[in-house]
Amino acid sequence: MIVPVNLAQEIVDRMKEIxxxxxxxxxxxxxxxxxxxxKRIGDFHGGAQVVLKKKGMVAITDENQFIGTRKGINLPxxxxxxxxxxxxxxGKEEEVSKYGKIIQSMTEILIKEAFIKExxxxxxxxxKQFIEEVLFRINDEDKETIRIRSExxxxKLxxxxVTLVARVQQVKKRKMIDTAVNNYHIYxxxxxxxxxxxxxxxVQSGLNYIMILNMNTTNDLIGLVKKIYENLKHEYNLSICFGIGSESRDxxxxxxxxxxAKKSLMVSLLYKKRFYVSIxxxxxxxVVNDLSEKAKYNYLFKVFKYLDEEQLSSYIEVLSTYFRNNGSxxxxxxxxFLHKNTLQYKLNKIKTVTGYDPRNTRDLVVLYLAVLIYKSEGAYKTFML
Incomplete structure (x- = not known):
């Protein structure tokens, strides 16, 4: 093993603190x-040659004893x-020799820990690369490659x-978590x-965390999901939503x-009070997720054609919250955080610009489907082009 320079420097700096x-x-x-x-970095150390031959500690009692050395002790x-x-x-041998074995052992431990971590x-x-290949590859021509890599x-495929897709958000409408440090801790x-x-x-893929669990050893899937949800909120004040797919064997x-699981997650994100949704x-x-992109576009255009991007975003939030609370x-x-009269005004405005009244049962279904389509993967970007 070659010890990287940055690791070696970290070790000596930590040892000096001790x-x-x-x-x-x-x-x-x-x-x-x-x-x-x-100033000594890059210098040749003649005493190290002796350590390598002796495979044990070498004390330097005279600074001219070997090329590039100073008084002290050196250990393999x-x-x-x-x-x-x-x-x-x-340092003087009598002063530093008492630290020799300790520093040697701690250095070896730190190197081993760094190796294991790497x-x-x-x-x-x-x-991660293997799972992404399994999940995202388009054709089945390389099944043998998949089999070999899995082995x-x-x-075991x-x-x-069961596959779960989760997404983490901060509580109380803060920005979504997407920094590298936070992603590492959440992972x-x-x-x-x-x-x-x-x-x-x-594996983490974009904003999503993908879990592929062995159901032979996962006895309580929903209990596991609840535990992650509750403890993440308790420890980090973060909210997590899960989409759960069906069982698979290849x-x-x-x-x-x-x-x-992705389809289920989108519904979980829509109904924020349900932190997990199963297929x-x-x-x-x-039905929405099986529609073609053209059908989705046509439906959104029929319902929202008179809205600009800012209005659409605002009304989608109002409608999503309205549906989530069963029309309350x-x-x-x-x-x-609105006065009820302000909300009534917004609902009336939606009726005026779309022609559909959220308080009318039939129109509510039309608007509900429109919101589902709008929030389905890729539909928003296509509609706003």
Whole structure:
């Protein structure tokens, strides 16, 4: 293993905080690649040669004893029984020797931890690429490649699985979470609840977190979803919505379950008070999602043709909240922070510009379908072009 310069520098800086002595990290070529005394970085260290031959500690009692050395002690750093570097502590031998074994052991531990973390990152990225290939590839010509890769990654595709798609939002109408740091923490948070089985898979794709769970070991799927939802809100003040697909037993089934989970998620996002929706909960939503893009456009044009983008966005929010609260004026007004008379005015305005009255049962169905179509994947962008 080659220890990266940035890791070596991090190690010596941390070690100095503990013992308050200058520390060097020397690579197997006897070059100081990291030091708390920055002027020494890049220098040749003759004492390191002796450490490599002796495979043990070497004390420097005279600064002219070896090329590029100062008084102190130098010890080999091992990883998997191989010397990957030398750690040097500058100072009088009698003062620094007491730190030798401790600094040596801590350095080896930090290198091992960094290696494990890097391997975990590589494995995570490999699985992410594999899952994305399974979910998003268009043809079935490379089934053999998928099979081989699944075996190499120890991902079993022929076991009962359910795919969930989740999206995280901050509570109280704040901006959606999309920074790299937050995504990393959210990923690890969710992973804590599903890493009881190595066959449980988690990847992040855009704003969504995709979970592909082994149903042989997931005894209470809804209980698991509730636990993630409640604890994420408690610990981070974040809200999460889930879409749940049907059970699958091969790569084609996983893709179908994923598409179902995406449809379910869109409904969960529409009805924010329902933080999870299963494909089996859908009825009209299934019809909407199976419409062609042309049919969706024509329907939206029929209902919303006289609205500009700003008006449309405003009325969609009003209608979504109105539907979510089953037509309750009081609850809708409270959620939108409006006076009930202001809400009544907005509903009357929607009737005027669209020709459909949200308080009329038949017209309500027309508007409800329009909102579902508007919020379906890609429909909004197509309509606003």
């Amino acid at each position: 013992i308050n002595q200058d520390i060097n990290y020397i690579d197997p070529n006897c070059i100081i690649i990291a030091s708390t005394d920055r 750093v091992y990883f998997d029984d191989n010397i990957v570097g030398i750690i040097g502590i500058t 391997q975990s990152k590589i494995e995570r990225e490999s699985k 190499l990654l120890n991902v 022929d076991i009962p699985r 690890n948070f969710i992973n804590r609840y599903i890493d009881y089985d190595q066959q449980n898979l988690l 790569d084609a089934g996983i893709r179908q379950s994923f598409e179902e 089996f909960d859908l009825d009209l939503e299934l 004026i009081m609850k809708t007004a409270d959620e939108l």
